[in-house]
Amino acid sequence: MRATYLYEAGDVRVQDAPDPVIEEPTDAIVRVLRSCVCGSDLHPYHSLTAADGPVPMGHEFLGTVEETGSEVSGLQRGDLVVAPFAYACNTCEFCRSGLHTSCPKGGFFAAGIGGAQAEAVRVPQARGTLVKLPNDVDEKLLPSLLTLADVYGTGYHAAHQARITPGDSVTVIGDGAVGLLAVLSAKQLGAERIILMGRHKTRTDLGRAFGATDVIAERGNEGVAKVRDLTGGHGTRAVLEAVGHMPAYEMAVGAVRPGGVISRVGVPQYEDAPIGFGSLFGPNITLTGGPAPVRAYIDRLLPAVLDGTVDPGRVFDRTLALEQTPDGYRAMGQREALKVLLTP
Amino acid sequence: MRATYLYEAGDVRVQDAPDPVIEEPTDAIVRVLRSCVCGSDLHPYHSLTAADGPVPMGHEFLGTVEETGSEVSGLQRGDLVVAPFAYACNTCEFCRSGLHTSCPKGGFFAAGIGGAQAEAVRVPQARGTLVKLPNDVDEKLLPSLLTLADVYGTGYHAAHQARITPGDSVTVIGDGAVGLLAVLSAKQLGAERIILMGRHKTRTDLGRAFGATDVIAERGNEGVAKVRDLTGGHGTRAVLEAVGHMPAYEMAVGAVRPGGVISRVGVPQYEDAPIGFGSLFGPNITLTGGPAPVRAYIDRLLPAVLDGTVDPGRVFDRTLALEQTPDGYRAMGQREALKVLLTP
Numbered sequence: 084m085r086a087t088y089l090y091e092a093g094d095v096r097v098q099d100a101p102d103p104v105i106e107e108p109t110d111a112i113v114r115v116l117r118s119c120v121c122g123s124d125l126h127p128y129h130s131l132t133a134a135d136g137p138v139p140m141g142h143e144f145l146g147t148v149e150e151t152g153s154e155v156s157g158l159q160r161g162d163l164v165v166a167p168f169a170y171a172c173n174t175c176e177f178c179r180s181g182l183h184t185s186c187p188k189g190g191f192f193a194a195g196i197g198g199a200q201a202e203a204v205r206v207p208q209a210r211g212t213l214v215k216l217p218n219d220v221d222e223k224l225l226p227s228l229l230t231l232a233d234v235y236g237t238g239y240h241a242a243h244q245a246r247i248t249p250g251d252s253v254t255v256i257g258d259g260a261v262g263l264l265a266v267l268s269a270k271q272l273g274a275e276r277i278i279l280m281g282r283h284k285t286r287t288d289l290g291r292a293f294g295a296t297d298v299i300a301e302r303g304n305e306g307v308a309k310v311r312d313l314t315g316g317h318g319t320r321a322v323l324e325a326v327g328h329m330p331a332y333e334m335a336v337g338a339v340r341p342g343g344v345i346s347r348v349g350v351p352q353y354e355d356a357p358i359g360f361g362s363l364f365g366p367n368i369t370l371t372g373g374p375a376p377v378r379a380y381i382d383r384l385l386p387a388v389l390d391g392t393v394d395p396g397r398v399f400d401r402t403l404a405l406e407q408t409p410d411g412y413r414a415m416g417q418r419e420a421l422k423v424l425l426t427p
Numbered sequence: 428m429r430a431t432y433l434y435e436a437g438d439v440r441v442q443d444a445p446d447p448v449i450e451e452p453t454d455a456i457v458r459v460l461r462s463c464v465c466g467s468d469l470h471p472y473h474s475l476t477a478a479d480g481p482v483p484m485g486h487e488f489l490g491t492v493e494e495t496g497s498e499v500s501g502l503q504r505g506d507l508v509v510a511p512f513a514y515a516c517n518t519c520e521f522c523r524s525g526l527h528t529s530c531p532k533g534g535f536f537a538a539g540i541g542g543a544q545a546e547a548v549r550v551p552q553a554r555g556t557l558v559k560l561p562n563d564v565d566e567k568l569l570p571s572l573l574t575l576a577d578v579y580g581t582g583y584h585a586a587h588q589a590r591i592t593p594g595d596s597v598t599v600i601g602d603g604a605v606g607l608l609a610v611l612s613a614k615q616l617g618a619e620r621i622i623l624m625g626r627h628k629t630r631t632d633l634g635r636a637f638g639a640t641d642v643i644a645e646r647g648n649e650g651v652a653k654v655r656d657l658t659g660g661h662g663t664r665a666v667l668e669a670v671g672h673m674p675a676y677e678m679a680v681g682a683v684r685p686g687g688v689i690s691r692v693g694v695p696q697y698e699d700a701p702i703g704f705g706s707l708f709g710p711n712i713t714l715t716g717g718p719a720p721v722r723a724y725i726d727r728l729l730p731a732v733l734d735g736t737v738d739p740g741r742v743f744d745r746t747l748a749l750e751q752t753p754d755g756y757r758a759m760g761q762r763e764a765l766k767v768l769l770t771p
Contacts, residue, residue: 177685185685185710244713341521341529351703359698364691364717366529369588370702373711 086201087408088137092130095140095409103197103205108154111209113164117229118144118199119399120411120423122259123350128412140408141200141425142168142192143232145216145225155209163220164213166199166206167378168192168233173211181379186211200408200425214381217389226396226424227388230264234422235384235395236377237348238264238325242272243380244371245321245346249273254310254318254338255295257325258286260398260422261348263293265323267395270294271387274321278313280306280334286421289397303330307337314340321346324372329353336362347372399424430545431752432481436474437760439484439753447541447549452498455553457508461573462488462543463743464755464767466603467694472756484752485544485769486512486536487576489560489569499553507564508557510543510550511722512536512577517555525723530555544752544769558725561733570740570768571732574608578766579728579739580721581692582608582669586616587724588715589665589690593617598654598662598682599639601669602630604742604766605692607637609667611739614638615731618665622657624650624678630765633741647674651681658684665690668716673697680706691716743768 086100103112118141127138145165148158158164171178171186178186188208190196197205206212216228230236238261247253251274255265258281269277270293279295280302281287287298299309311318318340324331327349335345336357345368357363363370387393401420403411404427411423430444447456462485471482489509492502502508515522515530522530532552534540541549550556560572574580582605591597595618599609602625613621614637623639624646625631631642643653655662662684668675671693679689680701689712701707707714731737745764747755748771755767 180686182686182711244711342524342526347708351708354701354703354705355699356702357698358700358702358714359695361698363714364695367526367588367715367717367720369713369715370707371711371713373708376711 084202085405087140087198089127089131089140090136091133092128095128095412097406097408100201103203105150105152106205107207108152109208109210110152111148111155111158111206111213112150112203113144113146113166113206113213114149114203115144115146115199115201115427117225118425119229120200120408120415120425121233122261124412125416128416138194139198139201140193141198143229144199144204145229145232148213149203151209157210158213158215161218163216163218165216165228165231165381166213167236167381169374169376169378170196170206170208170212171378172208173378178211181376183376183378184374200405202405202427212378220389224388226399227394229424230395230398231377231381231384231388233377234260234398235264236380237261237375239268239380239384240375240377241265241323241325241346241348241372242268245323245344247272247274247321250275251321252276252314252319254278254280254322255325256280256322256331256334257349258283258290259325262325263290263398264395265325265348266290266295267293267393269323271393276319278310278319283418292397303334304337306334310338317341318343320344323348325349327352329356332356336368339368341366344369344371348375398422402426428546429749431484431542433471433475433484434480435477436472439472439756441750441752444545447547449494449496450549451551452496453552453554454496455492455499455502455550455557456494456547457488457490457510457550457557458493458547459488459490459543459545459771461569462769463573464544464752464759464769465577466605468756469760472760482538483542483545484537485542487573488543488548489573489576492557493547495553501554502557502559505562507560507562509560509572509575509725510557511580511725513718513720513722514540514550514552514556515722516552517722522555525720527720527722528718544749546749546771556722564733568732570743571738573768574739574742575721575725575728575732577721578604578742579608580724581605581719583612583724583728584719584721585609585667585669585690585692585716586612589667589688591616591618591665594619595665596620596658596663597665597667598622598624599667599669600624600675600678601693602627602634603669606669607634607742608739609669609692610634610639611637611737613667615737620663622654622663627762647678648681650678654682661685662687664688667692669693671696673700676700680712683712685710688713688715692719742766746770
């Protein structure tokens with residue numbers, strides 16, 4: 084098959100690779116119908132050293148089941164399925180509590196198991212991981228269904244962990260696909276005031292379409308001052324942080340109301356940060372978030388995607404064939420494209 | 428009147444001071460019946476420089492109303508009242524949401540306004556701050572009622588912010604008065620497994636009486652390993668951190684289960700700490716807590732104190748007269764006493 088590998092920063096190649104095969108009786112092989120490039124793929128795209136490459140790329144996909152291991156029930160050849168970016172058993176105590184990212188049998192696609200920017204993928208723990216979609220689904224829905232693999236579930240995780248309730252006030256930091264879908268998720272959970280912090284007008288316009296009531300282009304102290312101006316001086320009860328860099332964390336601390344919640348889904352590019360009396364403790368701020376257990380949210384989010392109530396697939400603004408994947412990385416790396424959809 | 432001042436580390440004096448007077452129409456003057464020394468008083472007792480002294484001491488008291496300002500309704504001379512350590516209006520949006528420590532009209536007793544280790548105290552925002560107690564209350568209940576001013580409400584805040592529910596598993600770090608009352612609070616909220624980390628047997632014995640199911644004397648990695656041994660390798664869902672030093676935070680990170688909550692009420696003696704992928708983010712740990720808005724909890728906690736269901740006053744293991752306050756600091760500083768009650 085053809086599959087995508089990152090050799091080192093900036094060097095993405097689509098090349099021949101062995102067809103994936105069933106290795107464990109709990110595996111399935113899925114033929115990829117749609118995959119995409121993630122904002123988090125850009126971290127290694129910008130920093131991987133040649134010594135650490137090549138690594139298989141891509142962790143978001145939907146496709147059809149091609150083969151199942153002997154212990155995989157409930158799935159058969161030809162089923163249309165979507166996979167969360169983390170595979171998991173869906174039966175252990177962590178999965179039952181909705182924390183599939185901590186499943187002892189679980190792990191991640193791409194570098195962990197085989198990339199999804201490819202023609203086919205081996206899926207461990209297939210029964211727990213794969214979610215069946217209607218086989219007759221309209222092809223136009225495929226981009227939105229694909230967002231259930233990561234970015235929609237991740238944006239939803241941010242809002243869910245912040246315990247957004249009707250009437251709430253929320254700041255979303257970051258206008259990438261996850262930030263925009265955090266806006267959509269906050270709106271679905273009833274947030275009344277949704278302030279989106281982002282600088283790319285085409286993106287923040289989509290954020291407004293998803294439910295943002297205000298957009299702030301300024302960053303740092305200036306951005307924080309704008310949030311406070313809009314909220315009677317106190318900030319919003321929740322801040323959803325979808326970037327992961329320290330300045331975004333500092334803005335979150337500045338924009339959150341005393342007693343409020345900072346919910347992070349941008350992977351932190353730092354380890355130590357201020358959490359003492361002068362930042363989180365004094366004003367009783369709660370810090371939450373982490374890698375999204377998107378498997379826990381797919382069943383909940385699927386109906387509104389299928390019936391067209393929401394259209395999270397609007398985050399895809401470019402579609403390329405698998406062979407053009409390197410150009411997709413380039414376009415996203417240069418912020419020409421928000422998110423690139425890949426077809427076989 | 429007589430009042431307590433800290434001149435510098437180790438130098439506590441009880442001396443003559445001006446009687447407090449009504450300064451604002453929202454003030455009341457309370458004659459102190461019982462006050463006490465707090466673990467947090469030991470921080471300046473160990474570190475205050477002569478240049479920063481003298482400062483009035485004490486923020487926990489109950490007593491009788493002696494005089495009220497012209498705008499204070501609902502209180503009259505002779506009423507028995509208890510005050511939270513932070514005064515507040517109890518009517519603004521922060522107070523209504525239970526965050527009295529962020530009240531714009533609020534502040535703290537002791538260094539902020541006048542100490543409670545004294546014969547009388549001026550209470551700002553008296554109508555919002557003071558909570559009436561039955562005037563005929565049994566004198567034996569006064570120590571337990573006094574804990575509502577801080578340590579019981581603070582321990583309860585830790586458990587409340589961790590959203591303890593029936594059947595929960597909890598680790599409490601610290602066997603001071605707040606840690607022990609965090610045990611009691613977790614028990615009241617239905618926790619099934621309560622692991623108390625502390626090294627002083629008389630204190631941890633009281634912790635067992637309050638509901639601790641296990642006691643761990645070890646610290647650091649050794650202590651964390653013990654918690655994991657007791658919990659199938661994963662740690663407890665909640666960790667209540669009642670110390671405030673970095674090693675306690677590190678133990679909390681080690682002892683909390685993936686997807687769990689660290690709730691801090693020990694005032695952090697650090698500003699930066701690990702919160703990245705390797706500590707909080709990867710396992711989706713929530714960090715919460717702060718200065719306790721004890722005013723929000725007094726009404727809830729009072730009935731079980733009055734009817735004797737709980738006896739949080741057991742944290743007082745020594746009673747001294749106000750004039751002996753310096754000896755109370757010495758005894759607590761040397762860990763001879765857990766918590767010292769002061770009588771006029």
